[in-house]
Amino acid sequence: MLSITGEPQALPEWTNFLRLLHIVPTYLPALRYGGPIRSVHALCRGLAGLGHDVHVFTTNVDGDGDSDVPLERPVDLEGVKVTYFPSRRLRRLYWSPPMGRALATALPTFDLVHLHAIYLWPMWAGARVARASHVPYVSSPRGMLAPQLIRRKSRLVKEAWLALIERRNLENAAAIHATSTGEANDIRGLGWALPPVKVIPHGVDDPEPLAGKPVSADIAAAIAGGGYILSLGRINWEKGLDRLIAALPYVPSARVVIAGGDREGHAASLAALARRAKVDGRVTIVPRHVDGADKEALFANAAAFAMTSLAENFGLASFEAMRRGVAVLVTREVGMSEIVRDANAGVVVEGTPQAISAGLETLLADPAERQRMGEAGRSHVLAHYGWSAVARQMEDLYRSILARGEEKGMPR
DSSP states (O other), rough: OOOOOSSOOOOOOOOOEEEEEEEEOOOOOOOOOHHHHHHHHHHHHHHHHHHOEEEEEEOEEEEEEEEEOBHHHHHHTTTTTEEEEESSGGGGGGGHHHHHHHHHHHHHGSSSSHHHHHHSSSHHHHHHHHHHTTTTTOOOOOTTTOOHHHHHSSSSHHHHHHHIIHHHHTSSEEEEEESSSHHHHHHTTTOOOOOEEEEEOOOOOOOOOTTOOOHHHHHHHTTTTTTEEESSSSSSGGGHHHHHHGGGGGGGTTOEEEEOOOOHHHHHHHHHHHTTTGGGOOOOOOOOOOOOHHHHHHHHHEEEEOOOSSSSSSHHHHHHHHHHHHEEEETTTTTHHHHHHHHEEEEEOSSSSHHHHHHHHHHHHHHHHHHHHHHHHHHHHHHHHHHHHHHHHHHHHHHHHHHHHHHTTTOO
16 A cells, blocks of 8 residues: 655645645556656646645556555645545546546536646546646646657557547647757657747756665675766667667776666667677676665766657656766757756767767766766756755746736636
């Protein structure tokens, strides 16, 4: 059963708070998922910390199974009121009739709704009820409108969904939230009659104090000797890990550790690629979700961090590396590459094996410069990307939307 953490936060004496509903397909099952799910919770937690009444509607879908959570009643998670609904059919779309009924009843009582995904039933249902109830909503596509992602997998299905459902949802949103300039450009490039696209980046949490906590045997073996290039995150085709492995023959001194969940079985093809390239002795793959002491040990013993994704609306794991003072290599397709460049926190390269290998050589050749880049990244993240600061930016967006509605005399 889900453990309920954190005391419900008392609202401040002043009453100028917002009642906010966030809709997300799945949410914090034992904190085993990273990326978007964690960032949504961190944002919601930050908004609750500002005194807002923050609710989340989600499902209990957890991969092929279900999260062991209470259903159809709020659970307090660090000040965020999370309600889980069952999804028994069409689970790939997260279809949940009980959520639909709850949306029809509860959504009109909120000031604003925030949808955190596309191509999925809960966002469709939320947008439809919000429009009918004259409640403004914000949509966060979470990088799923990148042209290369539309083309690469299930193209016809995605194009049909975009034409029949998502276009209307996006065009009728009060605003669209992007986490990087690159993602915003992809969204605007659709050529639709879209509302304002607002860029608000991810924040990043501080590392957990884990001194003295044990490290798993597979991680201990992976980090032995240190000095490796770390890639941490989901193991799938979008991450461009084949490009990273293909660069290794050009960098004989480089060793790579790849760690992350492998729900699609992509790790086996990467291992086969490493064997064909005769670099399998320099590639270690840990195909599971990594967190806690294991995650901190991977960062602490890495020489540098690499994200060679084909498309990445932001690139949160690179941000986490910067927060820990690790120099990073990112391809131009990574949304936060502009931050790496501005902070001089590493190198930004084209996505070819030759360009990636040259970037790795740059990082490995000069330890002093690599350390300086790492410290520059850490300082930049601490100064600009704490979750409280990001939550305030989102709060400003919400208030500007509501102010526009009042000026237009929109019914509620």
